[in-house]
Amino acid sequence: MEILDLRKQWKHLYNPSAKKVEVVEVPRFQFGMIDGEIEAGHGPGDSPGFQAAMEALYGISYTLKFAIKQRKENPLDYPVMALEGLWGVENFDRGTFDITNPSGWQYTMMIMQPDFITQETFQEGLAQLRKKRGDQPGFSKLRLDSFEEGLCIQTMHIGPYATEMETIAKMDAFAEQNDYALHGRHHEIYMGDPRKAAPEKLRTVLRHPVKKK
Numbered sequence: 001m002e003i004l005d006l007r008k009q010w011k012h013l014y015n016p017s018a019k020k021v022e023v024v025e026v027p028r029f030q031f032g033m034i035d036g037e038i039e040a041g042h043g044p045g046d047s048p049g050f051q052a053a054m055e056a057l058y059g060i061s062y063t064l065k066f067a068i069k070q071r072k073e074n075p076l077d078y079p080v081m082a083l084e085g086l087w088g089v090e091n092f093d094r095g096t097f098d099i100t101n102p103s104g105w106q107y108t109m110m111i112m113q114p115d116f117i118t119q120e121t122f123q124e125g126l127a128q129l130r131k132k133r134g135d136q137p138g139f140s141k142l143r144l145d146s147f148e149e150g151l152c153i154q155t156m157h158i159g160p161y162a163t164e165m166e167t168i169a170k171m172d173a174f175a176e177q178n179d180y181a182l183h184g185r186h187h188e189i190y191m192g193d194p195r196k197a198a199p200e201k202l203r204t205v206l207r208h209p210v211k212k213k
Contacts, residue, residue, distance in 0.1 A: 001069070004078040004114060014082060014189065016205060018156035021174040026207070028148035030117070031084070031110035032060050034141045038105045053109055056138030057083070061111045063132075064125040068116075081112040088185040108185075110147070119144055149187070153180065154207040156191075160199035164188075167206055175210055184209035 007014050016022055034053045044050050061080045069077045086108040113122075122144040130139055153175060157167040175182055189205035 002076050004076060006081055006112060006114065007079060013154075014191070014205065016154050016156050018158050018203075021153050021155045021171050023178075023210075024152050024154055024207075026149035026152050028146050029112050030115065030144060030146045031112050032057055032064075032122070033108055033110040033143050033145050033147075034138065035108050036106070036141070038107070040104065044105075044107075050107070050109075052136065052138040053107075053141070054083075056136065056142055057109055057111055059129050059133065059139075060122070060125055060142055061113070063129045064113065064117055064121065067121075067125055067128065068114075076116075078114060083190045084110050084112070085188045085190070086110070086185040087188065113144065117144065149184070149207070149209050151211060152187075152207050152209050154205055157204045157206050158200075158202070160202060161204065164204070164206065171206065171208060175208070179213050180210040181213045182208050182210055 013024060013026060016024075034057050036049050036053050038044060038047045038050060042048075042050075058080075065078060065080055069075055088106050126139060126142060130136075153171055155167060155171060157164055172182070174180075187207040187209075189207065191203040191205060192201065
């Protein structure tokens with residue numbers, strides 16, 4: 001059976017160096033997506049809405065994976081891609097976004113899907129998911145959509161999420177030194193599982209869209 005590994009295919013976007021900030025061009029990809037907001041007084045780790053969103057997003061991604069693997073004609077296997085998050089707040093401003101205060105954060109969580117996943121395939125997968133687990137609230141918020149980030153700077157952050165500001169400061173300095181202006185939402189790609197990995201070993205790709213000043 002043929003295996004498609006998008007993480008290997010796009011290695012430079014999903015396994016950057018932790019020793020430097022790099023400039024990359026991120027093409028248009030399609031993702032399973034879900035939007036939401038962290039409730040007041042909560043963070044992502046204890047937000048009921050966020051947990052429901054994660055269950056829905058991983059649920060559709062694995063449902064699609066197994067449906068393609070088990071189809072009678074042209075079966076194909078592929079690893080489910082990493083979880084990604086676009087983070088911001090209402091009236092988002094990169095200069096005032098406080099990453100240390102998650103209350104009220106708005107998010108778009110997403111997992112990249114292969115190009116052969118069509119809207120019809122996605123809806124069929126969603127129907128299978130509902131049949132298996134019932135009509136959970138997060139399922140109605142799922143969508144298949146494309147996203148093109150374009151010119152970006154990125155690096156790998158190693159360590160707990162609480163220390164990301166140190167890495168973000170390096171990215172901001174790089175942008176300033178190279179005459180780039182930041183725009184768009186704060187982008188994180190979670191290459192480690194916080195439920196299994198020690199905080200100091202967590203690997204998170206940090207990516208910011210930029211444009212020349």
